[in-house]
Amino acid sequence: MIISELKPLEELQQALSEFDKLFLVGCAACATACKAGGEEEIFKFQEWLVAQEKEVTGSVVIDEACHIMRAARDLRHHKNAVRDADAVVVLACGSGIQSISSTVEKRVVGGLNSMFLGNVRRFGHYEEMCSLCGDCILNETAGICPVTTCAKGLLNGPCGGMEDGHCEIDAELECAWCLIYERLQSQDRQGVFARRVPPKNWSHRRKPGRYRLKDGER
Amino acid sequence: MSHLSEQLASGRFVVTAEIAPPKGTHLAPALAAVEKFEGITAVNVTDNQGANMRLSSLALAAQLQQAGTETVLQLTCRDRNRMALQSDLLGAAAFGIENLLLLSGDHSKFGDHPDARPVFDLDSVQLLDMTAGLMAGVDMVGNALNGVPHFFPGAAVNPAADPFELMFQKVSKKVASGARFFQTQSIFEYKNLERFMLSMEPLNVPVIAGVLLIRSAKMARFLNANIPGVQVPKALVDRLDRAADPMSEGVAIARETVGWARELCQGVHLMTLGHDDKIPGILT
Ligand code: SF4
């Protein structure tokens, strides 16, 4: 899921300074799961706004804020409350914020910073394991992603900063290449070490990404 | 043919030293410091070392080369994508630079621009492959070059790395990708160097052992805490701690390491961090 967190309150105070009445939008998917933009966070944010002497005209937690059409439909059910507001505050990831900003006429204020595509280690602990490079190498690296979990995204083995199997940027982190090596060994195969991996084709990751299912796949 | 490649080929023990470009445009002190180097085959010019922004290594190396000092141009993947790396290499060739030390580079986190976006479009193995391609007259996408560079590409290694076999997998890849010599991370333990040189034997690529002048126990502790891949063993830190004159103890330690290199390796790379006047003492 997309891991996001509330922006610093001082920054939000500044961003909201020109508005008195606000409508709040949360997201029931990722932003709820990482406790940044679910029912509970919307409620807390509303209390904070009231303490800032703002008026909240209404709120909604959209099923998936990243779904542009569904977000628009859900907001239409709150037409009047949105109309009464000076601006719409969205507690969702950057995708969700843009679904909303592309469907309402009002100014939209994003309340969250979006950080990464994260796995849940345990409740409240998120880790980035894939950075969506578009050309997956996991089958050769024993299911451990060097593009993401090696701090330098190296493809041919560890850098000179590896110390006792740990990463140069953080002694708490295990070096991705050490993990790949150990797992490949335990599987008794060479995997990625059998060849020199050529430079990555970053054209798969050209921004902005676009993808359409073919007619038969829809 | 560079002197470095000739001397290594002829089996003569080589000595390299290094110089860091200035932060700013004032090149005179660096040029003057290199003038005073004695008995040095080539001088490494560091590339935003430790991820600290400085004048371009290519610019200083070009100046040195034109003033008659042979250089080893260090080039990292941290600050340039594959296009910039290729253009810099062609530029280096145009200035007569042949010796290269091709590196991944320390992470930007360690330097004075920690907010910079690190590039790492290529890794050091891919950079070596690309350099071999340029030498064969083609760029990375196979376009023919008008004027083909000649290089003597080298790579870095940390012989003390653990797990050793994992580190050595990469060394083998670097050799397969055209590394013609290695310069090592600072050596502190004989047994690490010995084990490494034993594994290197079948590869038949010369190794220049890194020797770092450690001025004090304080510096050793700083290195251990802050410099990736550098771990000064406790025995040496204690020795510096006990020494009445830590600087001359540091010189003595460096001299011992040079002795190991004379026994096991094809050269030494001296890192004196501005104390170039100590070089003769280390080499005697
Ligand atoms: S290689 Fe890594 S970043 Fe790329 S798709 Fe696979 S897991 Fe994701």
Ligand code: SF4
């Ligand atoms: S220590 Fe390992 S994980 Fe960290 S940057 Fe180097 S190779 Fe990547």
